[in-house]
Amino acid sequence: MTVLYKPYADFIMEHAVDPDKRRYAVSGEGPHHFIDIDKYGIYPFDSLPRRWKDAVAKYSEDSLNANGIVPWWVNTMLYRLTDAFKEKNQAKILKYSADIGHYIADAHAAIITGN
Secondary structure, eight states, X not given: OHHHHGGGHHHHHHHTTHHHXXXXXXXXXXXXXXXXXXXXXXXXXXXXXXXXXXXXXXXXXXXXXXXXXXXXXXXXXXXXXXXXXXXXXXXXXXXXXXXXXXXXXXXXHXXXXXX
């Protein structure tokens, strides 16, 4: 992967903030950046469905969005990145790589800070 990514390290660093730029400009972007996990019981949150469709069926999409959907969004981004690799679409690979890195970082920041 180093051979693929090293020449584009600057691009990825520059564009890793793109999701934050979209956060307040694009409707629906905000919930992609966080999850209020404590809304779903106690650790290890066994009652929270891991699959999006199951979570929507249990809580409704509106409720999930209100409490943040970063775990499911990371999974969505992984599918998009995987498809970009299958298509051998370098532009999409770089875009989705920068985006997924951002969302994973947001997910970890929420765990560490409790936000």
